[in-house]
Amino acid sequence: MDWLQLFFLHPVLFYQGAAFPFALLFNYLCITDSFSTRARYLFLLAGGGALAVAAMGAFAVLVFVPALGAVVLIHSLGPRHVHRPTFLFQMSWQTLCHLGLHYTEYYLQESPSTRFCITLSSLMLLTQRVTSLSLDIFEGKVEVASEAVGSESSLPKRLWKALPYCSYLLFFPALLGGPLCSFQRFQSRVQGPRSWDPRHSLWALTCGLQILGLECLKVAMRWAVSVGAGLTDCRHLQCVYVMWSMAGLFKLTYYSHWILDESLLQAAGFGSGFGGSTGEESFVPDADIWTLETTHKLSLFTRKWNHSTAQWLRRVFQQGRTWPLLQTFVFSAWWHGLHPGQVFGFLCWAVMVKADYLIHTFAKVSIRSQLMWLLYRTLTWAHTQLIIAYIILAVEARSLSSLWLLCNSYNSVFPMVYCILFFLLAKRKHKCN
Numbered sequence: 001m002d003w004l005q006l007f008f009l010h011p012v013l014f015y016q017g018a019a020f021p022f023a024l025l026f027n028y029l030c031i032t033d034s035f036s037t038r039a040r041y042l043f044l045l046a047g048g049g050a051l052a053v054a055a056m057g058a059f060a061v062l063v064f065v066p067a068l069g070a071v072v073l074i075h076s077l078g079p080r081h082v083h084r085p086t087f088l089f090q091m092s093w094q095t096l097c098h099l100g101l102h103y104t105e106y107y108l109q110e111s112p113s114t115r116f117c118i119t120l121s122s123l124m125l126l127t128q129r130v131t132s133l134s135l136d137i138f139e140g141k142v143e144v145a146s147e148a149v150g151s152e153s154s155l156p157k158r159l160w161k162a163l164p165y166c167s168y169l170l171f172f173p174a175l176l177g178g179p180l181c182s183f184q185r186f187q188s189r190v191q192g193p194r195s196w197d198p199r200h201s202l203w204a205l206t207c208g209l210q211i212l213g214l215e216c217l218k219v220a221m222r223w224a225v226s227v228g229a230g231l232t233d234c235r236h237l238q239c240v241y242v243m244w245s246m247a248g249l250f251k252l253t254y255y256s257h258w259i260l261d262e263s264l265l266q267a268a269g270f271g272s273g274f275g276g277s278t279g280e281e282s283f284v285p286d287a288d289i290w291t292l293e294t295t296h297k298l299s300l301f302t303r304k305w306n307h308s309t310a311q312w313l314r315r316v317f318q319q320g321r322t323w324p325l326l327q328t329f330v331f332s333a334w335w336h337g338l339h340p341g342q343v344f345g346f347l348c349w350a351v352m353v354k355a356d357y358l359i360h361t362f363a364k365v366s367i368r369s370q371l372m373w374l375l376y377r378t379l380t381w382a383h384t385q386l387i388i389a390y391i392i393l394a395v396e397a398r399s400l401s402s403l404w405l406l407c408n409s410y411n412s413v414f415p416m417v418y419c420i421l422f423f424l425l426a427k428r429k430h431k432c433n
Contacts, residue, residue, distance in 0.1 A: 012118060012176050013257070015055045016264055022047055023173050023268035030269060031194040040190045041163050047172035052122070055176060059119040063126060066093045067169040070130045071162050074137065074144055083131075083138040090130045091334070094123045098337040105398075122176055124335060128312050129169050133183045135315065142183055164190075173268040177261035179286050179308035181270050189270050207263045214256040221249045231405040239409040240386070247389030250396060251292075258287035258306070284308040296381035298356035301388060302349070326350050336395070341403045345394035348415055352387055355422035362425055386414045 026043055029035050035043065052060040066089070073086045097120055104112045136142040168186050225245050234242045262285050265271050272283035288304045295301050303310050317328045329350035336342045359380070367373050390411050397403045406412075 011055070011114060012121070013260065015051060015118075016176055016260055018054075019047070019051055019172055019176075020264060020267055023264050027194065027267060027269040033193070037191050038160070038163065041167040044171035044173075044190070045163070045167040048167075048170035048175050051172045051175055052170070055115070056119045056122070057115045059113075059115050062093075062097055062119050063122050063170070063175075066090055066123070066130070067126060067166065069093075070134075070169060071165045074134065074165060075158075075162060079137050079140065079144065082144075083134040086134040087131050090127050094120075094127055095334070097123055101337065102339075118176065120337070125174065125177070125180075126169060127335065128180045128309065129174070129183075131316060132180060132312060133165070133168065136183055173265045173270060177257060178265045179258075179262055179284055180312050181265065181283075185283070186270065194269060203266065207259055207266075210259050211256055211263075214252050214259070218249065218252045218256065221245060221252060225249055231402075231409060234409065236410055239411055243389050243393055243406070243409070243411045244386065247392045250392050254306075255287050255289055258285070262286065284311060293385075294381070296377045296384055297360060298384045298387060299353050299360075301384060302353055325354060339398040340400050341394050341397035344403060344407075345391050345397075348394065349391050351422065352391070352415060352418050355418040355425075356384075358425040358429065359418070359421055362428075383414060383417070386411070387418065390415055 026040075026047075029043075030040060049060075049064075052063055056063065069089055070086055073089060074082055077085060101112055101116070101120060104110050104116075133142065137144055164187060165183075167190075168183050171186070174181055225242075231239060231242055231246075262271065270283075272285075284307050286306050286308055288307060291304045292301055295304070313328050313332065317324050317331065329346040333343045333346040336346075363376055363380075367376055390406070393406050393411075394403060397406060
């Protein structure tokens with residue numbers, strides 16, 4: 001139950017809820033054309049600064065420093081050289097902060113400050129926006145006038161030029177959560193005209209009902225988990241139920257958070273269906289619950305889980321020529337903080353995805369009967385859900401003791417089955433080639 005106590009004490013929900021009226025106010029003022037473009041950028045930036053200070057306290061400096069550093073690098077380096085230094089600077093800063101968390105948890109044996117944990121979460125999201133922006137500049141999608149260090153342009157002029165980038169990196173609807181919004185989409189929504197869409201009210205009602213339903217399910221699931229045995233005292237196949245129910249509770253919490261975060265972006269006018277310009281990048285929601293809960297393909301689940309982050313990871317590593325899948329999952333472990341459970345969980349996930357590709361390719365050419373295909377889909381759906389439950393608990397476990405409890409239970413049979421099939425099918429494929 002220690003994992004659950006750490007996971008469900010989320011003041012982030014309070015701060016996201018508190019930011020909601022300001023997001024609606026911003027959208028309303030843009031619709032009524034009461035704001036100039038600069039005023040819109042300043043409103044979003046000031047809101048981000050205020051939200052950071054309220055949620056993180058003095059730790060907000062740890063977010064402001066890399067954001068300003070990224071803006072300086074963007075304006076100092078040429079488009080062809082901006083991505084790698086910016087990426088390394090941001091990840092180095094984030095890693096130092098994660099090492100501070102490691103020091104507190106593992107060396108001092110103390111519980112980390114809640115505000116510090118919120119800061120780390122915000123830093124991870126900032127890394128997404130920084131790398132997305134630097135890649136856009138590198139690929140020529142966003143043009144930035146490089147500013148030499150000894151340039152004679154006035155300080156106010158430099159600040160106005162940097163305002164859109166500072167505002168993007170710290171704008172309050174995406175500071176503590178939400179799908180990744182590209183700079184192109186952000187700039188288009190800030191600078192472009194707004195109009196009220198009647199579907200806005202229907203969308204808000206739908207999101208509210210979804211969150212309410214998920215919270216009711218969480219209450220029921222939390223009660224089932226609290227009255228049952230844990231991984232420390234479960235026996236044999238009972239551990240499978242314990243793993244499934246605990247992972248289900250984690251998933252429901254993720255879904256609820258993602259929908260709330262997406263709602264905040266939508267309320268501010270950065271979501272889908274609110275007067276976007278032609279050619280604008282599409283809005284990618286993180287919570288495709290139907291696909292996640294019904295797919296029998298682990299690879300499809302992986303692409304849809306935290307969808308905008310999955311797209312961001314593929315974009316960063318899609319040009320890698322050697323082991324791009326492994327690079328992606330190794331970086332995911334690094335980005336999340338390199339806790340023991342995270343390293344094990346993401347490496348296990350990489351092997352499972354590779355096995356999933358081979359298994360479904362083999363089944364596609366081998367299964368002819370409709371009945372056998374239905375049985376195959378049912379079994380692989382159940383196996384996919386159980387493997388994902390195993391990975392979620394491994395990633396959330398963090399410590400070696402909690403990870404050992406999971407690995408030493410009957411639940412390890414499920415990833416082992418895919419590992420065995422992976423080696424057998426890989427050997428068969430090698431012989432055929």
